[in-house]
Amino acid sequence: MTLGLLGFRHLPQVLEIEQRAYPWPWSEGMFVDSLRNGHLCYHLSEQDRILGYIVVLVTAGECHILNICVDPNHQGKGCGRRLLEHALAAASDLGAEDAFLEVRVSNDPAIKLYERHGFQQVGGRRHYYPAGDQREDALVYRRQLLDLKR
Numbered sequence: 001m002t003l004g005l006l007g008f009r010h011l012p013q014v015l016e017i018e019q020r021a022y023p024w025p026w027s028e029g030m031f032v033d034s035l036r037n038g039h040l041c042y043h044l045s046e047q048d049r050i051l052g053y054i055v056v057l058v059t060a061g062e063c064h065i066l067n068i069c070v071d072p073n074h075q076g077k078g079c080g081r082r083l084l085e086h087a088l089a090a091a092s093d094l095g096a097e098d099a100f101l102e103v104r105v106s107n108d109p110a111i112k113l114y115e116r117h118g119f120q121q122v123g124g125r126r127h128y129y130p131a132g133d134q135r136e137d138a139l140v141y142r143r144q145l146l147d148l149k150r
């Protein structure tokens, strides 16, 4: 498995995984905006096949994980962990001292991944996500990155 920078050429594969992995997937435009705006975007691949990807916004002194996703056929094998660790180290190298993210209250696999990696819940946002004809609440998590300084 190799980690690399995500580029426009990867978008067909990414969009295909995104559609299978999320009930409410990101649009192509959201990935294009992330790439154009210089967000940290990485893929984890085996040969030419993308297994997962992560998109992180780095701003003054902090970063925000906007999307992390692993192909449903490859979940539970450590891909999410590798993507998260790599992106957090890269964000730390760019000066981020804290990482933030939102997650659906129902997303147990993602919550487990974040809590295993030192994220702690610091808040919530009511009705943050679409959920059919209703909305779902988000939990807000934060992790300090000072231990990653090198």
Ligand SMILES: CC(C)(COP(=O)(O)OP(=O)(O)OC[C@H]1O[C@@H](n2cnc3c(N)ncnc32)[C@H](O)[C@@H]1OP(=O)(O)O)[C@@H](O)C(=O)NCCC(=O)NCCS
Binding pocket: 021, 022, 067, 068, 069, 070, 071, 074, 075, 076, 077, 078, 079, 080, 081, 082, 102, 103, 104, 107, 108, 109, 110, 112, 113, 114, 116
């Ligand atoms: C969340 C997600 C990225 C995790 O990726 P993954 O490659 O399956 O996770 P990993 O195999 O690296 O697992 C890391 C940890 O997460 C936990 N975990 C992962 N999948 C789990 C599952 N289905 N059930 C319970 N815990 C799970 C495990 O505790 C694991 O810890 P361990 O390393 O001690 O075993 C993946 O499930 C996914 O893409 N989900 C759909 C998209 C999504 O919801 N993204 C998050 C949006 S906030």
